[in-house]
Amino acid sequence: MYVVILAGGSGTRFWPLSRKKTPKQLMSIFGGRSMLQRTVERVIPLKPKRLLVITNEFQARETERQLEPYREELRYDVIAEPVGRNTAPAIGLAASIIARYDPAGVMAVLPADHYITDEEGFRTALTAGREPALNGYLVTMGVVPTRPETGYGYIEADKALRGAGPYPVRRFVEKPPMEKALEFLNAGNFYWNSGMFIWQAGVILDGILAHMPELARTLALLTFTSDIWELGDLKSQIDAMYREIEGQSIDYGVMEKADNVVVVPAAFGWSDVGSWGAIPDVLTGDGAGNVLLDARHDVTVDSGNCLIYGGGRAVALVGVRDTIVVATDDALLVCAKDYSQDVKKVVEELERRGLTEYL
């Protein structure tokens, strides 16, 4: 299996810890390894033939640095997009590279910034997706929902035909209102759209050819040197390609239109950790529900349900609840939990004022 990790996200909702050069996936938000590193370590037991990490030019250097510890165990390449164009071009590019070498090769596409609690369950689901991929399906991983989450997209499966899946996909649904989310949760045939996919490189390229002909034409122009993995030689071609193409997600561009899409149900404790407010979902707090990240020492008095990133500082909470506090060397965020989606407004405002040193 080939593994493609999509690692170019900007993660403005994790400001001030996430910055342009160190977005969520490169942060060691949970202490120790970054989310990218955790994503890499999660697939190492599957012994991937090759790992491709797609990032952008701001983050390429830090990405390389973070992959360095795995050089012995993995053959990996880092590709820096000159500009973000959503997932379809990145996936198309990765598929083109793999297909040139091994068209029937199965590739797993994984976002670098998701949190997974049951790593063994994750690998089992990935392995389960391999068979339908070999049979020519575009396989999407559907996470079994555990709550009426309105922050995720859903996949509706057609469960009429088989037992444990994979199931044919009826449709993709955008983030629903609460009422719909409850309906989906109770229906039993809806899954969270995890953004994780498995398919043969050649099969997704066929999908792109059928549904995104512009992108397919651009990809077809790539010329490789005799050693296909000399990806440095592709740099100028990739830059030219990204200047031409439009941004599009693989979901909208291919998955929602193709008729060979199946969903593999997965139940491995998953979160896309979209904002500071999602951290307590994936980390256990102390007895009072306080999650203290990177606190050298901590003292709490009459406090609960807070999330504090101390940046190596001693942290004291006194009489405070439901608050997120993040302190870095140059910035400080204080945010009510319910407002954690609005942290991106802070980043927008800083950008508007030209305070680029904080971005």
Place this chain on the structure above:
Amino acid sequence: MYVVILAGGSGTRFWPLSRKKTPKQLMSIFGGRSMLQRTVERVIPLKPKRLLVITNEFQARETERQLEPYREELRYDVIAEPVGRNTAPAIGLAASIIARYDPAGVMAVLPADHYITDEEGFRTALTAGREPALNGYLVTMGVVPTRPETGYGYIEADKALRGAGPYPVRRFVEKPPMEKALEFLNAGNFYWNSGMFIWQAGVILDGILAHMPELARTLALLTFTSDIWELGDLKSQIDAMYREIEGQSIDYGVMEKADNVVVVPAAFGWSDVGSWGAIPDVLTGDGAGNVLLDARHDVTVDSGNCLIYGGGRAVALVGVRDTIVVATDDALLVCAKDYSQDVKKVVEELERRGLTEYL
């Protein structure tokens, strides 16, 4: 007039900004000059003959450093107590030094860590206290109360005799419950005990002799060199004296017992700034009541009534109210405004755990 500034307080309720070596009076909590420096600058227009600053050994060096800018304008001396013994020994020591040189000299005693909005009003009140001091009274400055504050002690004046004061003092009252505080506010003859005093050096020494004979005996043992202001020579005598004496406040030791005490009413916008929660009383916030101290840049979204000390950082507030956040290089405090008195519990806990680097 001589001025004695009491600057040895520890100010644990301003942790983590206040530390053993830089307590409240030495912090530049309001940006720029420290409270000690503001206290010094407040009396400079009165052209004091001499300034004595009483501090402790932890803080002596920083105190000297902060006084340095005033060397041209003022003759000042710094005395470091080897150990804190409350106000009576410090005041007795200062009075002994001044009295040896000028027994009839009037000395004003001022805490270094009080906040005063109307500096001209402050100097007017101080000058008003000079006359009764010259007439042999122990003069205490009583701040006209503006609210039923339960955090201050009160002074009850006998207003039967004269018009605008000074008034004889009937009694000193400890911090009252709310009901009493309301009663005092409405009575019209109660004042906040500011801890600011004016008297002749010889007169307070007489008071000490009458009501604190032990302290008086110790003070009487001090021997001076021919140049009375060579205070460095007193060092070993002061250390010996402090080993012997017991701690006592001048209020309890003398003022509550003496019969020559008068109060000068003063209305100059005063706060002892006893905790983080008192800062918004003395500083005006933005339109939403947010006070941002030492924030290099700030962005606020749906937030109000917060107090943030950013330590030179960019600070962002999102959906947060009535919260105090203080970030320093090594520590972070998040505290509900109503709990600001409990910050000292954090310091106690750190001390208990032996985490002296944060004290």
